[in-house]
Amino acid sequence: MPGHGKAVASLVLGIIGVVFWWFGYSSIVSLILGVIGLFLASSSRKEGNAEGIRTAGFVLCLISTIVGGIIFAACVACAGAIGASSGCAALSEIANS
Amino acid sequence: MFPNISLFGRVLPSYGVVSVIGFILGILLVIILSKHYGINVYDSVEIFTFGGIGAVVGAKILYIIVSFPEIVSNIDLLKENPGSFLYAYLAGGMVFYGGLFGVITFSFYVAKWFNIDIRDYYSSLIPGYVLFAGFGRIGCFLTGCCYGAQTDSSHGMMFQLSQIAPHDVYLIPTQLYEAMFDFFLVLVIIAFNKILPQINLLKVYLYSYAVFRFVIEFYRGDDYRGSFLHLSTSQWISVFVVITLLFVGCINKSKKLTKAV
Secondary structure, three states, X not given: OOOHHHHHHHHHHHHHHXXXXXXXXXXXXXXXXXXXXXHHHHHHHHOOOOOHHHHHHHHHHHHHHHHHHXXXXXXXXXXXXXXXXXXXXXHHHHHXX | OOOEEEEOOEXXXXXHHHHHHHHHHHHHHHHHHHHHHOOOHXXXXXXXXXXXXXXXXXXXXXXXXXXXXXXXXXXXXXXXXXXXXXXXXXXXXXXXXXXXXXXXXXXXXXXXXXXXXXXXXXXXXXXXXXXXXXXXXXXXHHHOOOOEOEOOOOOOEOXXXXXXXXOXXXXXXXXXXXXXXXXXXHHHHHHHHHHOOOOOHHXXXXXXXXXXXXHHHHXXXXXXXXXXXXXXXXXXXXXXXXXXXXXXXXXXXXHHHHHHO
16 A cells, blocks of 8 residues: 555654653654654555555544644743742842842 | 633643634534535645644744744843743744734645645635634633723623733723634635635635724734734734735736636
């Protein structure tokens, strides 16, 4: 079947992407792997692949990208909030001194 | 309103969550419409997916371009407090028109890559994208960005939890008006496609959105985005979009007339 290697690669990237959700900032890896996997899955279809494994890879990579993006945004938001609060604490210390 | 939502023990930005819901519903609408019109579902879904990625990329790039002077002036913050810097410029801040241009660019490019004519897919893709945009505006409402001017009328709303909108004042919920407009436009585009199948749905969307955006900008209260000659950046882009569409329309008409002669 043409594009079989790319279809398998997209499925593998999707699975690895999902694993990276669970470690906070590493979710950026899910986002990157997901986008690469989506590209591979589409490329595989362009070559004429119509296997179920390609569709599974595409869907898994899509989920990996979306959830990875949201978790990464949440982590950055959290760090921003901590950064902002530590900045506020520093400012109030200066004001009190 | 509610900038963050707690899901499965994690605090997630509501803008992202609502946008994802919009994206998933957009894909479902694309699948339903593709099946209804007999269009290849796989092609539609893949163009829509890459268009969605283009929306995020485009919206972020235009935001960075618009905020570039501010980013340069705050570059010291990157060394002192990277968390705050990333939060300010990576987590938050997107410009809708950037997203729109991103969607169009990515969708056209992917269609070209697949050697298909994207115009055959407008009837399923455009309602999906507009639905996605509408949910994005609900996300704006929950976050408290893109807010309206102060008002004393009964439909004014307070954004007490927002880090962006001013507190203790009633503001016009322009985000909800835009979301409602988008949802209405989904129905209009589907109806137009049924009544006038030859019409270019992309043009219908661009004309309607540009005019609506030009008008709604007069009711916006987030003046920090800046303006030029009393018009905001988005109003200038709306004017540019309408003029470009008219110009392209005139060229196409003159080409047809020349061919006919």
